[in-house]
Amino acid sequence: MAPGVHDPLPVSPAASVSVVIPAKNVAAYVGETIASALAQDAVTEVIVVDDGSTDDTIAIISAVADPRLHLMTNDSAGVSSARNLGARHASGDWLVFLDADDRLRPGAVAALLAAARRTPRAVLVYGDYNTIDSEGRQIGRRELLKGRRKPSGDVLARLTSGNFIVNGGIALARAEAFHAVGGFDVSLRYCEDWHCWCRLAAIGEFAFAPKLLLDYRLHTANTMNAALRTPQDFFPAIARIFDDGLILARLPEGAAAGLRQAAEIHLVTYSATQAIRFGRYREAFGYLGMIGRQSPISLPRATVRVALACFGI
Numbered sequence: 001m002a003p004g005v006h007d008p009l010p011v012s013p014a015a016s017v018s019v020v021i022p023a024k025n026v027a028a029y030v031g032e033t034i035a036s037a038l039a040q041d042a043v044t045e046v047i048v049v050d051d052g053s054t055d056d057t058i059a060i061i062s063a064v065a066d067p068r069l070h071l072m073t074n075d076s077a078g079v080s081s082a083r084n085l086g087a088r089h090a091s092g093d094w095l096v097f098l099d100a101d102d103r104l105r106p107g108a109v110a111a112l113l114a115a116a117r118r119t120p121r122a123v124l125v126y127g128d129y130n131t132i133d134s135e136g137r138q139i140g141r142r143e144l145l146k147g148r149r150k151p152s153g154d155v156l157a158r159l160t161s162g163n164f165i166v167n168g169g170i171a172l173a174r175a176e177a178f179h180a181v182g183g184f185d186v187s188l189r190y191c192e193d194w195h196c197w198c199r200l201a202a203i204g205e206f207a208f209a210p211k212l213l214l215d216y217r218l219h220t221a222n223t224m225n226a227a228l229r230t231p232q233d234f235f236p237a238i239a240r241i242f243d244d245g246l247i248l249a250r251l252p253e254g255a256a257a258g259l260r261q262a263a264e265i266h267l268v269t270y271s272a273t274q275a276i277r278f279g280r281y282r283e284a285f286g287y288l289g290m291i292g293r294q295s296p297i298s299l300p301r302a303t304v305r306v307a308l309a310c311f312g313i
Contacts, residue, residue, distance in 0.1 A: 015116075016044040017109050017172065018092030022074075022082035023048050023100035027056040029217065031064070032136070036103035037096075038066055041110045045070060047086040048100070052076030057100075080184035080192045083168075087175070087183060095175050097168030097193070101217045103136075104169065108213035112172040115209040119152070123177035123204030124197065126150075127170045127213035134217065150208040156201040156250050160241055160259045162266030163194040169214040171197075177204055181246070190229070191237030191267075198241050202250045229274065231287070234267040262298075265291055269302040273309035 019037040023030050030048070037046045048061050051074045061071050072089065074082040083097050094116070098104065108127070115125040128150070133139050151158045158164070165171055181199035184192045200206075241247060242260050251259065272287035284306060292299045 015042060015094060015113055016092040017042045017094045017096060017113070018087075018090035018175070019043055019046045019096045019098050019104075020083055020086035020090060021046065021048045021098050021100050022051055022079045022086070023053065023057055023061070024051040024076075024079075025053050025055045025057060026100040027053075027060055028134075029101040030057055031060050033098065033100050033103050034061065034064055034069065036105075037098060038064075038068060039106065040104055040108060042113055043109055044068060044092055045090065047072060047090055049074050049082040049086045051079065051082045078186060080186045080188070084183040084186070087178060090175060093175055095173045095178055096171070097173075099167070099169060102167070102169050103132075103215045103217070105213055105215060108170075108211075109172070111209050111211050111213060115207045116172060116174075119205060119207035121205040122207040123174045123200050124165075125172045125207040125209060126165055127209040127211045129167055129170050129214040129216045130212050132215045132217050136215070136217075138215075139218065149210060151206065152208045153205050154201075155206045156198065156247070157252060157255060157259060159194075159198050159201050159206075160247065160251065161262035163191065163197065165193065165197050167214060167216055168193055169216070173200060174204070185240060188237050188240060190233050195237055195240050195244070198247050199244065202246045229271065231264075231268045231271045231290075234270075235264070238263050238267070261295065265295055265298045265302065268294075269305055272302065272306045276306055276309055 021033060021037070034046060034048065037043055045068045047070045049072045050058055050061070058071070072085060074085055087095055096109065111127060112125045116122055119125070131139050150164055177200055180203060181196065184196050188195060238260060241263070242256055248256060268287050268290050272284045275281070275284035275287065288299065288302060288306065291302045
């Protein structure tokens with residue numbers, strides 16, 4: 001077994017799960033998000049960390065009459081700080097980091113725990129998601145990929161080349177392991193979750209549960225934020241991943257340079273898919289051109305991914 005990987009850790013039938021929800025000005029959605037978390041079997045607490053809301057977010061949270069719900073405040077310190085604060089006060093054996101405008105599907109946590117029981121070395125288990133609009137209507141078509149398998153086991157090399165977790169709401173992280181790797185890096189503005197998942201992959205195995213577990217909501221606020229991002233916004237996270245001693249020590253010798261190039265192509269491809277979604281076709285073609293110049297062999301696959309994004313896949 002590779003150095004640093006946990007020995008098998010049993011998942012008891014009574015395993016407890018804490019859901020951590022960072023929230024800022026999400027009055028329109030946070031009630032539905034909280035309800036989706038409280039409806040899950042094995043969820044023993046839901047910790048909402050308000051990060052300086054100026055709308056009715058706090059009032060809506062405070063009106064929920066469930067002893068498992070706890071509200072904390074973080075004074076606009078950022079989403080990573082809010083998640084870390086919630087995790088420090090969580091009592092569960094496992095953690096879910098749920099965004100305050102998304103919602104867990106019925107049975108999501110049970111499916112993740114079942115996968116964890118089948119893979120006792122797993123420090124993180126994850127599934128898949130679909131997209132919904134601001135009114136909660138399904139707009140994605142990711143059910144067409146229901147037969148797709150994502151990586152399990154020792155996933156570190158694969159994960160450093162591109163973030164296939166995508167959204168923390170589809171992942172169940174072992175609390176002990178999350179604390180061992182230091183949580184989310186508050187210095188990163190984007191892709192801080194990717195860096196954290198890579199550190200977790202450096203100390204244990206991952207397991208994939210092939211189910212749609214989350215409704216990922218696309219609405220004006222988060223799509224406008226996404227529309228403004230460029231590949232350069234994501235590159236600091238790549239630099240952090242490939243300058244992290246814990247991660248580098250577990251990568252195959254001589255593999256880092258090639259994996260870093262793959263990570264850059266992954267994020268440029270992501271930027272192209274976002275540009276297509278917002279009708280910025282010239283930018284999308286420009287990003288594909290960047291990929292073609294850097295790695296012609298990667299261009300066909302990137303083009304397919306961009307095309308699939310047009311259909312919500």
